[in-house]
Amino acid sequence: SQKIEQNSEALNIQEGKTATLTCNYTNYSPAYLQWYRQDPGRGPVFLLLIRENEKEKRKERLKVTFDTTLKQSLFHITASQPADSATYLCALYGTASKLTFGTGTRLQVTL
Amino acid sequence: GAVVSQHPSWVICKSGTSVKIECRSLDFQATTMFWYRQFPKQSLMLMATSNEGSKATYEQGVEKDKFLINHASLTLSTLTVTSAHPEDSSFYICSAPSGRAWGGELFFGEGSRLTVL
Numbered sequence: 634s635q636k637i638e639q640n641s642e643a644l645n646i647q648e649g650k651t652a653t654l655t656c657n658y659t660n661y662s663p664a665y666l667q668w669y670r671q672d673p674g675r676g677p678v679f680l681l682l683i684r685e686n687e688k689e690k691r692k693e694r695l696k697v698t699f700d701t702t703l704k705q706s707l708f709h710i711t712a713s714q715p716a717d718s719a720t721y722l723c724a725l726y727g728t729a730s731k732l733t734f735g736t737g738t739r740l741q742v743t744l
Numbered sequence: 745g746a747v748v749s750q751h752p753s754w755v756i757c758k759s760g761t762s763v764k765i766e767c768r769s770l771d772f773q774a775t776t777m778f779w780y781r782q783f784p785k786q787s788l789m790l791m792a793t794s795n796e797g798s799k800a801t802y803e804q805g806v807e808k809d810k811f812l813i814n815h816a817s818l819t820l821s822t823l824t825v826t827s828a829h830p831e832d833s834s835f836y837i838c839s840a841p842s843g844r845a846w847g848g849e850l851f852f853g854e855g856s857r858l859t860v861l
Contacts, residue, residue, distance in 0.1 A: 667849060675854055676748075676855045677837075679850065731793075732778070732790070733790070734787045734788045737787060
């Protein structure tokens, strides 16, 4: 069956450090992979999209990598700030043309 | 980016009653909208795809007679939870695509927290 796995344990890092979140998937051949941010009690907000033929994408302090051989995406936030604390979701478009989400990883950035 | 508005943001109702949730695209037209449900500490689960002018497409295991979806215009989709029960209590979120033909990002509403007593 298709699975999208993100580390369910919260990631705690110190302000200023780089946060790295992992998204692994099985039984997918996604053409696109997306990352969203979700704050408690709010809807997700789109952050970045990366295509299957792209290795890396950057946007300000965010960087996403996509390894279709390993079936993995890494999401990096450099120079983390307390305001970056949230749950980060990866999502895949599969052949069914539906966006399916992982369970998300909660990031907590402390001073 | 595009704005999707959802209303109400929270609602409490008695068991057996029906609740309607509205999802509006404020500054763009959406022929397709998606309805998700999210239980605490779980991921978003796609319930159905709402299509303007035609019937919604429901995911496996989602009762179409219980979760009525109407997409009457290019800017409005509604989800009605009929005969709600406590197990229907959840966070319901709608979204609409950015306009890219396929694979584009989704713009989400703020979500509607439903509590059924």
